[in-house]
Amino acid sequence: MTEQVSAPRRKLPVLVSSGAALVVALLGWLIYGGLDKNIVYFLEPHELLARGTDAVDSPVRLGGLVRPGSVDWNESARALRFDITDTTQSVIRVVSTGQPPQMFRDGQGVVVEGRLGRDSVFAASTLIIKHTNEYRAPKAGEHPREAYKTLFKGAGP
Amino acid sequence: MTRLLALDALWFALIASVVGGVVAPFALARGRLRWVAVVQGAVYANFALVTVATVTMMVALLRHDFSISYVAQVGSRATPAFYTAISLWGALEGSILFWAWVLALYAAAVVYINRRREGLLVPYTGVVLLLIALFFHVLLVGPANPFHAVSPVPADGPGPNPLLQNHILMAVHPPLLYLGYVGMSVPFAFAVGALLAGQIASDEWIRAARRWTVTAWLMLTAAIIAGMWWSYEVLGWGGYWAWDPVENASFIPWLTATAFLHSVMVQERRGMLKLWNLNLIVGTFALTILGTFLTRSGIISSVHAFASGTIGYYFLAFIAVVLVAALVLVAGNSERLRTDGRFDSPLSRDAVFLVNNLLLTVFMFTVLTGTLFPLVAEAVRGVKVSVGEPFFNRMTLPVMVLLLFLMGVGPALPWRRGDPAALRRRLMIPAGFGIAAAVAAIALGTRAPYAVLTFLFAGFSVAANVGEFVHGGRGRRTARGEPLHLAIWRVARGTPRRFGGYLAHIGVLVFAVGIAASSTFRTESEANLKLGESMEVDGITARLREVWGREEPQRQVIGATVAIERGGDTVAVLSPRMNFYPTSQQPIPTPDVRSTLLGDTYLNLVAFRPDGSGATIKMIREPLVPWIWIGGGIICLGAVFGVIPPRSRGGEEVQA
Numbered sequence: 018m019t020e021q022v023s024a025p026r027r028k029l030p031v032l033v034s035s036g037a038a039l040v041v042a043l044l045g046w047l048i049y050g051g052l053d054k055n056i057v058y059f060l061e062p063h064e065l066l067a068r069g070t071d072a073v074d075s076p077v078r079l080g081g082l083v084r085p086g087s088v089d090w091n092e093s094a095r096a097l098r099f100d101i102t103d104t105t106q107s108v109i110r111v112v113s114t115g116q117p118p119q120m121f122r123d124g125q126g127v128v129v130e131g132r133l134g135r136d137s138v139f140a141a142s143t144l145i146i147k148h149t150n151e152y153r154a155p156k157a158g159e160h161p162r163e164a165y166k167t168l169f170k171g172a173g174p
Numbered sequence: 175m176t177r178l179l180a181l182d183a184l185w186f187a188l189i190a191s192v193v194g195g196v197v198a199p200f201a202l203a204r205g206r207l208r209w210v211a212v213v214q215g216a217v218y219a220n221f222a223l224v225t226v227a228t229v230t231m232m233v234a235l236l237r238h239d240f241s242i243s244y245v246a247q248v249g250s251r252a253t254p255a256f257y258t259a260i261s262l263w264g265a266l267e268g269s270i271l272f273w274a275w276v277l278a279l280y281a282a283a284v285v286y287i288n289r290r291r292e293g294l295l296v297p298y299t300g301v302v303l304l305l306i307a308l309f310f311h312v313l314l315v316g317p318a319n320p321f322h323a324v325s326p327v328p329a330d331g332p333g334p335n336p337l338l339q340n341h342i343l344m345a346v347h348p349p350l351l352y353l354g355y356v357g358m359s360v361p362f363a364f365a366v367g368a369l370l371a372g373q374i375a376s377d378e379w380i381r382a383a384r385r386w387t388v389t390a391w392l393m394l395t396a397a398i399i400a401g402m403w404w405s406y407e408v409l410g411w412g413g414y415w416a417w418d419p420v421e422n423a424s425f426i427p428w429l430t431a432t433a434f435l436h437s438v439m440v441q442e443r444r445g446m447l448k449l450w451n452l453n454l455i456v457g458t459f460a461l462t463i464l465g466t467f468l469t470r471s472g473i474i475s476s477v478h479a480f481a482s483g484t485i486g487y488y489f490l491a492f493i494a495v496v497l498v499a500a501l502v503l504v505a506g507n508s509e510r511l512r513t514d515g516r517f518d519s520p521l522s523r524d525a526v527f528l529v530n531n532l533l534l535t536v537f538m539f540t541v542l543t544g545t546l547f548p549l550v551a552e553a554v555r556g557v558k559v560s561v562g563e564p565f566f567n568r569m570t571l572p573v574m575v576l577l578l579f580l581m582g583v584g585p586a587l588p589w590r591r592g593d594p595a596a597l598r599r600r601l602m603i604p605a606g607f608g609i610a611a612a613v614a615a616i617a618l619g620t621r622a623p624y625a626v627l628t629f630l631f632a633g634f635s636v637a638a639n640v641g642e643f644v645h646g647g648r649g650r651r652t653a654r655g656e657p658l659h660l661a662i663w664r665v666a667r668g669t670p671r672r673f674g675g676y677l678a679h680i681g682v683l684v685f686a687v688g689i690a691a692s693s694t695f696r697t698e699s700e701a702n703l704k705l706g707e708s709m710e711v712d713g714i715t716a717r718l719r720e721v722w723g724r725e726e727p728q729r730q731v732i733g734a735t736v737a738i739e740r741g742g743d744t745v746a747v748l749s750p751r752m753n754f755y756p757t758s759q760q761p762i763p764t765p766d767v768r769s770t771l772l773g774d775t776y777l778n779l780v781a782f783r784p785d786g787s788g789a790t791i792k793m794i795r796e797p798l799v800p801w802i803w804i805g806g807g808i809i810c811l812g813a814v815f816g817v818i819p820p821r822s823r824g825g826e827e828v829q830a
Contacts (some may be wrong), residue, residue, distance in 0.1 A: 052544070
């Protein structure tokens with residue numbers, strides 16, 4: 018091996034380690050920046066309301082219960098309106114489009130994802146039924162056999 | 175009494191792993207070579223004993239022996255036998271038992287396959303595998319004991335998690351994932367075994383480790399794709415990947431394992447990156463344990479998270495032990511891990527592998543950060559946050575398209591130093607294919623920059639990798655006068671590792687095209703239909719014929735019969751359903767899909783009228799989705815091709 022070849026050999030570690038440090042720093046900065054803009058807070062109605070005007074127009078997942086009697090489903094316009102409430106009785110009006118899921122009903126736990134508008138109405142892009150995987154006995158009317166009697170009479174293919 | 179038999183078997187397996195994993199290394203270190211046989215015996219005994227426990231559990235499940243706690247937890251008389259059998263991995267305790275069995279199987283296979291190999295590398299590898307087994311045995315006799323007695327014996331049980339008994343892929347995805355995840359312990363064991371045996375400087379261990387990594391990588395890849403497919407077929411949203419923490423948990427070690435499969439070639443060829451490769455192996459193993467912690471400790475709520483409890487602390491402690499032990503061993507051997515070669519030119523295959531590793535590592539850290547951030551935020555600041563798709567897409571798409579590009583460049587470059595003019599000549603045709611693919615994509619309406627780049631680089635790199643086959647075949651045809659297809663086959667079989675890798679590249683590129691096309695051109699619509707009414711998406715009509723209900727032993731099913739029409743002709747009849755299980759308050763959606771090579775028509779039953787007069791149907795058209803699964807198949811084919819040794823002529827070993 019000539020000297021020409023072995024000379025850069027000693028330089029390389031410095032170059033590599035400083036390059037690596039630069040890459041790590043850049044990466045950390047990028048990831049942090051990406052996280053900062055893209056995290057979505059999971060809040061209950063009282064927590065969202067407590068944020069005041071800061072809450073307007075930032076993406077949020079809002080979790081709570083469907084306030085009984087508040088559901089208004091306009092089938093022709095495919096528009097759904099209902100209130101989400103929590104243990105503190107804070108209430109937020111939610112609008113979304115599209116058919117609510119089969120299990121959507123008064124008092125049901127739901128999570129909606131979207132943004133609070135300036136008019137204090139929460140525009141939801143997705144609506145998920147919140148449920149636990151734990152077993153509990155179905156309440157009256159929850160058992161599909163009872164709820165959809167007519168369907169089971171005419172058993173399908 | 176079978177319960178006590180199984181529990182005893184686990185205790186004896188624990189003792190065997192203490193003897194072989196804790197006592198034996200001290201004896202081996204003092205030069206007592208008789209202990210080599212003890213380690214072997216302990217590995218085989220461990221396998222036999224864990225097999226007894228696992229078979230006992232399987233029999234108990236199938237016989238509905240509700241006196242055993244795990245059976246009482248996941249069994250039910252109404253569940254079909256098939257889903258009862260696969261509920262072995264349907265909850266925490268059973269999955270840990272299955273894990274221990276897969277690990278015991280791997281350990282026995284490693285020791286058996288290498289039984290004639292001289293030296294202390296394999297015995298020490300067995301020691302490390304037994305130490306890992308010891309951890310799982312501690313879980314099995316402690317916090318994850320599946321063999322508790324239940325008294326009084328219940329008459330029936332709740333059955334497995336509804337999501338896990340709703341689709342046949344649940345028989346495929348979990349075992350593959352275990353084979354992949356647990357398989358990563360083998361290269362780790364070889365690495366630590368080589369450190370313990372003082373043989374880290376030799377190439378012996380790295381060859382063995384590489385081969386086992388390809389096997390585990392194959393399983394993990396197949397598992398991830400089966401998981402995507404399951405999610406597509408069952409969850410009802412028409413997607414296959416959501417950057418969900420549990421998906422990420424399987425993907426993060428895949429990234430480091432993939433990086434290792436590339437950088438190991440630099441070590442074999444050039445004697446460089448020894449320390450880096452060791453780190454990748456240790457990191458991959460630690461990330462599989464971290465993934466198990468994330469999915470099994472209940473820290474993330476999902477279909478994978480079973481019970482909460484103390485088990486998470488065991489995993490965290492184990493990860494800490496693994497990392498500290500590896501750090502100490504590596505530090506003690508740093509002199510032996512010095513690099514022999516050096517990089518000559520940025521225009522070389524060596525350099526492309528380096529960039530590939532850099533990108534895969536960046537990718538891994540990004541996904542890891544996004545996955546762990548919500549946990550850290552909740553622990554430190556007490557806020558509940560989620561890091562969603564926008565973060566992952568924004569951060570990882572640039573890395574992904576660069577990797578697609580490099581897949582075409584790397585194979586065209588020689589080791590050490592490439593010639594720019596030769597590279598230009600070689601990549602001229604692939605570049606033409608890439609530009610053609612991008613122009614076609616734009617003409618068809620692709621506007622998203624990353625999608626266009628995906629088509630561009632996929633066209634380029636597929637052509638470049640196919641070109642390698644043709645190039646190799648032509649050379650042989652000229653030399654031996656064989657027909658081209660035969661020449662290609664023989665060249666590929668002669669260096670299976672190399673061409674297996676190219677095949678895997680082609681698979682990844684096809685996979686990427688499937689994803690880019692299906693996410694770019696997805697169209698969907700949702701409508702309330704009365705019987706006889708129809709909806710239309712992308713030129714395809716779906717007409718609701720019937721809404722029906724059906725009782726099955728373990729569930730109630732409500733379905734819609736929908737005719738798919740094209741130009742007035744019925745081309746298919748689909749039945750999207752909702753399955754109601756007694757253990758779930760919520761019906762499990764069961765979409766129905768019509769697949770053609772050009773794309774899928776995906777129907778999901780969103781809601782129905784209780785009187786059967788109508789239903790809400792979600793209809794999604796996604797082009798090229800089947801190519802995601804086909805691409806996955808090609809990747810696996812490439813890995814199989816690469817791991818099967820070439821037919822040796824007179825025992826010569828062909829090195830790629």
